[in-house]
Amino acid sequence: xxxxxxxxxxxxxxxxxxxxxxxxxxxxxxxxxxxxxxxxxxxxxxxxxxxxxxxxxxxxxxxxxxxxxxxxxxxxxxxxxxxxxxxxxxxxxxxxxxxxxxxxxxxxxxxxxxxxxxxxxxxxxxxxxxxxxxxxxxxxxxxxxxxxxxxxxxxxxxxxxxxxxxxxxxxxxxxxxxxxxxxxxxxxxxxxxxxxxxxxxxxxxxxxxxxxxxxxxxxxxxxxxxxxxxxxxxxxxxxxxxxxxxxxxxxxxxxxxxxxxxxxxxxxxxxxxxxxxxxxxxxxxxxxxxxxxxxxxxxxxxxxxxxxxxxxxxxxxxxxxxxxxxxxxxxxxxxxx
Amino acid sequence: xxxxxxxxxxxxxxxxxxxxxxxxxxxxxxxxxxxxxxxxxxxxxxxxxxxxxxxxxxxxxxxxxxxxxxxxxxxxxxxxxxxxxxxxxxxxxxxxxxxxxxxxxxxxxxxxxxxxxxxxxxxxxxxxxxxxxxxxxxxxxxxxxxxxxxxxxxxxxxxxxxxxxxxxxxxxxxxxxxxxxxxxxxxxxxxxxxxxxxxxxxxxxxxxxxxxxxxxxxxxxxxxxxxxxxxxxxxxxxxxxxxxxxxxxxxx
Numbered sequence: 316x317x318x319x320x321x322x323x324x325x326x327x328x329x330x331x332x333x334x335x336x337x338x339x340x341x342x343x344x345x346x347x348x349x350x351x352x353x354x355x356x357x358x359x360x361x362x363x364x365x366x367x368x369x370x371x372x373x374x375x376x377x378x379x380x381x382x383x384x385x386x387x388x389x390x391x392x393x394x395x396x397x398x399x400x401x402x403x404x405x406x407x408x409x410x411x412x413x414x415x416x417x418x419x420x421x422x423x424x425x426x427x428x429x430x431x432x433x434x435x436x437x438x439x440x441x442x443x444x445x446x447x448x449x450x451x452x453x454x455x456x457x458x459x460x461x462x463x464x465x466x467x468x469x470x471x472x473x474x475x476x477x478x479x480x481x482x483x484x485x486x487x488x489x490x491x492x493x494x495x496x497x498x499x500x501x502x503x504x505x506x507x508x509x510x511x512x513x514x515x516x517x518x519x520x521x522x523x524x525x526x527x528x529x530x531x532x533x534x535x536x537x538x539x540x541x542x543x544x545x546x547x548x549x550x551x552x553x554x555x556x557x558x559x560x561x562x563x564x565x566x567x568x569x570x571x572x573x574x575x576x577x578x579x580x581x582x583x584x585x586x587x588x589x590x591x592x593x594x595x596x597x598x599x600x601x602x603x604x605x606x607x608x609x610x611x612x613x614x615x616x617x618x619x620x621x622x623x624x625x626x627x628x629x630x631x632x633x634x635x636x637x638x639x640x641x642x643x644x645x646x647x648x649x650x651x652x
Numbered sequence: 653x654x655x656x657x658x659x660x661x662x663x664x665x666x667x668x669x670x671x672x673x674x675x676x677x678x679x680x681x682x683x684x685x686x687x688x689x690x691x692x693x694x695x696x697x698x699x700x701x702x703x704x705x706x707x708x709x710x711x712x713x714x715x716x717x718x719x720x721x722x723x724x725x726x727x728x729x730x731x732x733x734x735x736x737x738x739x740x741x742x743x744x745x746x747x748x749x750x751x752x753x754x755x756x757x758x759x760x761x762x763x764x765x766x767x768x769x770x771x772x773x774x775x776x777x778x779x780x781x782x783x784x785x786x787x788x789x790x791x792x793x794x795x796x797x798x799x800x801x802x803x804x805x806x807x808x809x810x811x812x813x814x815x816x817x818x819x820x821x822x823x824x825x826x827x828x829x830x831x832x833x834x835x836x837x838x839x840x841x842x843x844x845x846x847x848x849x850x851x852x853x854x855x856x857x858x859x860x861x862x863x864x865x866x867x868x869x870x871x872x873x874x875x876x877x878x879x880x881x882x883x884x885x886x887x888x889x890x891x892x893x894x895x896x897x898x899x900x901x902x903x904x
Contacts (some may be wrong), residue, residue: 538750544700548731
């Protein structure tokens with residue numbers, strides 16, 4: 316079957332089907348972009364009570380927060396899926412939101428809800444981000460950077476610690492004054508409305524830095540889908556790349572969680588929808604698709620909540636409800652195969 | 653040359669590779685045989701940068717594996733692995749193109765495309781290039797993986813148990829491909845094999861391991877002797893000559 320290769324055996328020719336597929340991915344991404352623009356326009360300009368300028372200013376902030384959160388959640392979840400080789404996980408398995416709950420609860424527990432509300436949001440945000448990032452960096456360097464290098468061990472420890480933090484928070488919550496508890500539980504529902512401007516800018520900056528690190532690694536991420544042994548065989552410095560990506564994921568997730576609350580479940584939905592929608596395994600397509608889908612889900616959900624159902628802030632309910640159903644679908648479909 | 657100098661690897665208290673000094677990657681095909689747990693795959697892992705040695709040094713063409721950039725080594729050594737489950741849906745063409753990653757970091761040049769085309773043509777995969785890997789049979793998937801290894805265009809090719817899960821026809825086909833890689837393309841092939849007879853029929857040199865040590869390292873014919881094989885596998889093995897080839901009979 317093998318023959319001596321003729322020097323110029325086959326001229327590279329454009330492969331029609333592959334380029335059609337690629338064009339398909341571009342068209343699909345563009346269509347999604349169009350939908351995002353339409354949603355943004357609908358959110359900004361419809362149903363304006365009174366001054367348009369005032370509404371635009373307020374709503375512009377919500378749109379900005381939506382985009383930042385969608386970018387953080389979309390990028391981090393797709394990257395997390397690739398480095399763990401598992402598509403039904405979210406970075407929350409590392410105990411991110413559990414840590415968020417713990418820190419918030421601890422503040423209220425120790426200083427009371429008045430102090431929690433009076434605290435400088437910037438300080439609170441910075442502490443949350445620092446603690447979450449610190450936690451994940453310690454976890455990943457200890458379990459992955461060292462001799463063992465096991466992603467699964469790291470995930471397992473993350474789950475155990477996450478459960479511990481969650482239980483510990485619950486234990487503290489039991490002993491809280493009902494009023495304090497009310498204030499606290501309000502903070503646990505993700506809300507995109509009325510974001511603090513300074514925090515939004517800071518979060519956006521962190522997420523932008525994260526994206527700047529991920530973009531040059533998109534092709535390397537493609538190779539990582541082949542699994543660690545093959546990726547190493549193809550010259551990927553697996554340990555360094557994965558630790559870098561873990562750091563990026565934790566910074567992005569920490570920053571966005573500290574801004575709006577826990578929304579990681581959203582990542583599971585948008586990432587898996589993105590794999591189906593993008594029509595390609597290449598991260599150059601799946602990552603932006605996941606981000607745009609994130610905007611569609613968040614802003615679409617916000618539109619329905621605010622304009623159709625007439626609720627204020629809490630998006631978590633919708634995200635968790637829809638996400639839970641979608642997760643069940645994913646698991647059942649996997650089982651059926 | 654791929655050289656191991658006093659290499660050891662321990663997992664927990666167990667020594668899996670025990671002070672091995674060995675030169676691999678001479679011309680032709682070298683087969684690595686031995687019972688389960690002899691340390692063959694760990695040895696491959698040490699050369700392929702998946703396992704770090706506790707002692708000793710591994711070099712490829714004089715480059716220390718521990719300190720040389722991974723990309724540099726990936727241009728010299730290609731590794732074919734088994735059972736590698738991929739969550740994403742890739743086509744044969746996608747997979748083969750990955751073989752060029754060490755050379756172009758994913759941005760294919762005209763030269764890269766040329767290598768990919770040749771590898772696809774060598775393996776007779778022209779008709780399958782747009783098929784998804786999960787739509788292929790085991791034998792076809794194996795050929796696609798071999799095409800990726802060829803596209804990587806390395807001097808050394810390591811094959812980790814390439815005959816696993818293949819039927820008789822595909823076993824023969826794969827071993828003929830391996831032979832031709834060495835004879836026609838001039839690659840230095842090192843392969844882990846469980847089937848002693850395949851090793852005897854297609855390899856030039858056989859390295860036998862047991863308990864983490866090299867217990868035999870000789871031309872294939874010299875290893876195919878009852879007393880050597882009995883020592884390696886710790887069981888009685890009869891060797892008969894059939895049409896001038898040594899054949900091991902181990903069906904008690």
